[in-house]
Amino acid sequence: MKRTYIQYRYIIIWLLLASCKHYLDARPDVKLEVPVTIKDLQLLMDDYATMNNTWPAAGGLLADNFYLAAADWNALPQSDQELYLWQRTDQTNDYWNGPYQAILNTNVVLENVDKARNTGAVEDWNNLKGTALFFRAMYFHALAQLFAKPYDAATAAQDPGIPLRYTSNYNDPTVRASVAQTYDRILSDLKTALTLLPETPAIKSRPGKPAAYGALALVYLDMRDYAHAGAYADSCLQLYNRLMDYNELDTLADAPVPRFNDEVIFEMISPNAGALFPAVCKVDTVLYNTYTENDLRKRICFTGNSFKGDYAGMGPDNGYIFAGIVTDEMYLVRAESRARAGNATQAMNDLNALLVKRWRQGTFVPLIAADATDALKQILRERKKELLFRSARWADLRRLQQEPAFAVTPQRMLNGETYTLLPNSPRYVLQIPGKVVSMTGIEQNP
Template identity: 25%
Template sequence: MKRNIVFIACIAILLTMAGCKKYTDLTPKGSLVVETANDYYELVSYPNRAYIITNFQYLVDDMWIKESNFIGVTPNINTVHFSFNVSIDRVSMITISNFYERAYLYINRWNTIISLVDGSKGDDNLKALAKAEAKVLRAFDHFLLINVYAKAYNAATAATDGGICIMDKYDLEAQPVKSTVAQVYDFIQKDLDEALPHLQAQPADPYHPSLAFAWALKAKVHLFKKEITQAKQACEKSLSYNNKIFDLVNYTTVQGGPNVLPIIAPNNPEVLSYMYVQGYNETNFGYTWLISPELRELFGNNDARFNMFFNTTSASFLDIGSNAAYYNVPYTKFFYPTVGLKTTEVYLMQAECLAREGDLAGAMAVVNKLREKRIISGTITLQIPATKKETMDIIINERRKELFLGFNRFMDLKRLNTEPEYAKTVVRKYPIVNKTVPQQTYTLLPTSRLYIIPFPLNVLKKNPNLTLNTDEKLPF
């Protein structure tokens, strides 16, 4: 008897209901039946996929909080992380996590396709394509989860470091056992390697993963494992499919910028995948999410990425005099991606690989290629530094400026903190403007357990197989 997945009302119910029927022989009125290869292929495309990072967004040196949202406020996970407070019970505070739940709900969607598409009607090549695309997205979601809820990959300890639960089949009631960091990375790489031979250079729409995206993700996985040769090769493969850099300098000085020529999602040619940290209108969260004075200073005065998009003068959203800033260009005028991969990150990964291999000239050539499209005036082409450390510092700072907001800086700090040469002790002095309370210095050490986010309490209670990856205590 034919088994069809039935989504009552719409496909999105799969991502919002924990108890939908898995299989049925009867199709209720108004249901959407997924039974052909094309149905499964279309199921891969999910235009409004979002990853809300409110549980860990302030564990970086790039983000800031308006003083009235911190001073005198009852402690919450944002204030705890912003002040780098290791003495408060975070586990009890993180009762739920939109980030965690959405990532696994998306994984269930990909697992549905991977598990059932072969039994559908239709072209075998389309089935292989749907399965391959779903595996790429499953790899992406596992990559996000492992880099939030576990230690950064360290070859010396990854085989024993606690990781996350690998979900490799559709099962809403599963209580999987936690895998190690090494096992999760092996799973991610296996999915990518199996998918790559079947992917397309130009998918049906930008919500289907392309070859450029898959190779970029593979490069990022290798880079995070410090497998530099493989990462560099993957960068080159990705750029062979898409090497475009959106020229912000020309856009600002010649075309008039977003007020004259809107660039909305998905019309930015350097974007390799459209997913969001907040939603389709994600850059508008900048009205309440500020960048720090440190990052503001790093941009300088002639960077199109700052001059075009950020505001430092609105007392409604920031403290005047703090030197913080907020993103203020509506998404209807310009969409700046903060979560999905884009070509500029691939270029910066390529530059990092070259620098790590000692090719400082090659690394700086890549960096300067990007800067030509970002720096409006002044020093555009940087000289080749004398040391690898100086070159790496330039690349790391370019990553901060190019990949602002989102979760990239959080993940970069974690991975770089495994290397003494690049580890950073984050120090912030706060408040800057308010004089009614004493200014304090807050410090986040490279080895801080805060970098490992506790699993949400509701999940810990449901799955006894899931244990914390830090020395924090369960409140039950």
């Protein structure tokens, strides 16, 4: 046990040094042991701080569901001030380095997992490899949502995507794949992971088959391939479909939504972001006023218009984006897919199955839709209300800007000035960190 712990410490140090060369400027100059057993490699995947807590928070900062007072905006780092106002900045290291560190961990595992095959049970080997592929896909997806253009089937083969790192060798050149290649790799990793992962993981910080199905649903949703998104959401819900009844939650609690609650299939969060702490981050007033008095989300999730309904049980002490796989979103994805396919009845059945768990008992009247288009409008409205301070809103803004009927033009008001994010603006894509561009020579975003 002591030897395993020492190896784990050594590999973490090595990874930190190596990752600097990958994307920054340090070069490792020591030779260290590499984990040689399934148990050793699993420790890398169970490193919660690296693997589950480095989802980039920039998407939450860019989303249109909150506002900041001028004094609170002034207290932010300059780069976050600029991102909040959708301004151009290449000081985006905080949202680049963490995901690539996690990707580096996955590549170390994938490079060594076959060597370790005979050091444990077949099920453990399958779970380890599937976990590494799942995490790599999740972080490739996170980076694509920030540093690559939204997926457009007509231009994806030409649009620049992200660097796809497949090895831990810091000498490998850094090049940008296309958007099409980026999403092909994400889907390939997830589909392979699906064949390897268990149906029920030991803990919710590890993925299982429902999480892989859910991740595939969200990737296809971003690609606007709604038929596949709905099919994978349905597969997820066939395995795991629990919903919390908000009538059973304590509306007065500081953290009314418990951590690892019944809706969480897989947990992943971002690091804390100063702009997203409830003490300074106020939910958009128009959005807040859409919650009726019998809608328990208004009491469960808010103190005034400060948000406390996060899915990691931190309440008013949060300040991050929840990016895990959760059943409520799967219901919404399946509902949207059904509405887009013209099946208004089934779409509204999904929406109502969710909302009845959110309203005061005995007060909910099932929503009805005049047709599939009306159903879709209602579902998209509820997505915005249900998925606050998760990874969903920025992804929705990016994909829906390509559909004139549903495109939103977000605005911020600050110090008497109005800032607008127009559809198809280059600000829907973050600039790659300037230091990475200068070191690698890769193409910078506009």
